[in-house]
Amino acid sequence: MTVQIADIGKTVLETEYAVRGPIVARAAELEKQGREIIYCNIGNPQSLGQKALTWNRQILALCEYPALMDLAPSAFPADVIEVAKSILAGTKHGLGAYSESRGVRFIREAVAEFILERDHIGVDPDAIFLTDGASKGVQTILRLLISGPQDGIMVPIPQYPLYSATITLSEGRMVSYQLDEANGWKLSRTLLEASLATAEAEGAHVKAICVINPGNPTGAVLDEANIAMIIEFAKAHGLAILADEVYQENIYLSGDEFVSFAKVLHQLEAKDVTLFSFHSCSKGFLGECGVRGGYFEFRNVPDEVAAQILKLQSVNLCANLPGQTAVYAMVRPPKPGMPSYAQYAAEKGAILDTLKQRAILLAEGLNRIEGISCNVIAGAMYAFPSITLPPERTDSDYSMALLEQTGICVVPGSGFGQAEGTAHFRTTILPPTEKLQKVVDALGEFHRNFK
Numbered sequence: 001m002t003v004q005i006a007d008i009g010k011t012v013l014e015t016e017y018a019v020r021g022p023i024v025a026r027a028a029e030l031e032k033q034g035r036e037i038i039y040c041n042i043g044n045p046q047s048l049g050q051k052a053l054t055w056n057r058q059i060l061a062l063c064e065y066p067a068l069m070d071l072a073p074s075a076f077p078a079d080v081i082e083v084a085k086s087i088l089a090g091t092k093h094g095l096g097a098y099s100e101s102r103g104v105r106f107i108r109e110a111v112a113e114f115i116l117e118r119d120h121i122g123v124d125p126d127a128i129f130l131t132d133g134a135s136k137g138v139q140t141i142l143r144l145l146i147s148g149p150q151d152g153i154m155v156p157i158p159q160y161p162l163y164s165a166t167i168t169l170s171e172g173r174m175v176s177y178q179l180d181e182a183n184g185w186k187l188s189r190t191l192l193e194a195s196l197a198t199a200e201a202e203g204a205h206v207k208a209i210c211v212i213n214p215g216n217p218t219g220a221v222l223d224e225a226n227i228a229m230i231i232e233f234a235k236a237h238g239l240a241i242l243a244d245e246v247y248q249e250n251i252y253l254s255g256d257e258f259v260s261f262a263k264v265l266h267q268l269e270a271k272d273v274t275l276f277s278f279h280s281c282s283k284g285f286l287g288e289c290g291v292r293g294g295y296f297e298f299r300n301v302p303d304e305v306a307a308q309i310l311k312l313q314s315v316n317l318c319a320n321l322p323g324q325t326a327v328y329a330m331v332r333p334p335k336p337g338m339p340s341y342a343q344y345a346a347e348k349g350a351i352l353d354t355l356k357q358r359a360i361l362l363a364e365g366l367n368r369i370e371g372i373s374c375n376v377i378a379g380a381m382y383a384f385p386s387i388t389l390p391p392e393r394t395d396s397d398y399s400m401a402l403l404e405q406t407g408i409c410v411v412p413g414s415g416f417g418q419a420e421g422t423a424h425f426r427t428t429i430l431p432p433t434e435k436l437q438k439v440v441d442a443l444g445e446f447h448r449n450f451k
């Protein structure tokens, strides 16, 4: 007999991942029937026309096929050739061999220098693990921390469903805390304390808090004071922090800046708070989602726990080597004066400029529609507007009807979690500007007529 659904574990059956859920499945069906679909459901920049940076792709090409250095030397700038040679030397055996479990040391040293330059703090390359995208890192750390159904992990609402899905798969307990929509989706100590107290009263052993900054799906960028508050909260309750910082380059408001948890942790001298920070090649201005490159860095982790992290990572042998190479290209961009610098700066600037324009266009456009209200999109790649619905209608009905009528594919707010009695949807800011304007116009028309 073939494998039956009854053979499948309960945790797998209960796991949900809305970003690729039933609405997206329906979109694929409609597309097969010849409908034009605008996929606004997922932050996958290159699927919506964003170009890969030449720097990254040239380095990847040479590392994948070193013979190109002899076959077509004039096709590659001297700095790319030099970097590719140094990466190949660092891997010792090229991209076709496993690396050590943490990832190629030469690349981890480059990540350590990147963090040092960004935050002016000391970094241990052995506390850096290269991963197949940030997702794998988050999964590893949640697996590490969850030992049974009583183990709670605090997760923001709304959240990115990687967290809820991984906690369900690990048979842990998701402890939701609300983000404050009326206050630009910032975190509030009162709401954090309330959610922790409720979970503990129900018997949970809460071990960690996850924070996504800049926020997905909220688009909020946390300031230093808010981050310090979260660290103080974690310290007061003995929680570890998982800081998901994959959108650190996606900051759109002048005056805002990305502040890392590692930097604030260092400033507060919070040596008794464990921090895991995650970064990725998938977002920012690179958008290399398909390459699957990322890393995590940890602080204040005892050696015996670090050894367990290494063991968990060893089960996967190592992250893919092209992904590791892309991490190197991300953390070591060309510097002024290098042959590739001008092109790199122009490509990066153009992508970030258009993302910024789209963030403004989308939020302003949504706010002009009566019954839709959207916070400023300060960072990341999404809008999460609140919508007023007719009685008895859900945000899933709304998103499905939007897809059927307009071809626009968004994700219902319920897939991310939302305050009771509210309804939202999430859309990316990624479609090209003319298409995004069409999305806003079609949404307005649809919303006015939705019954």
Ligand SMILES: Cc1ncc(COP(=O)(O)O)c(C=O)c1O
Binding pocket: 043, 132, 133, 134, 135, 136, 160, 162, 212, 216, 244, 246, 279, 280, 281, 282, 289, 293, 294
């Ligand atoms: C907040 C957040 N964390 C992690 C990820 C996963 O990124 P990666 O492609 O690096 O696995 C995403 C992807 O959208 C995300 O939005």
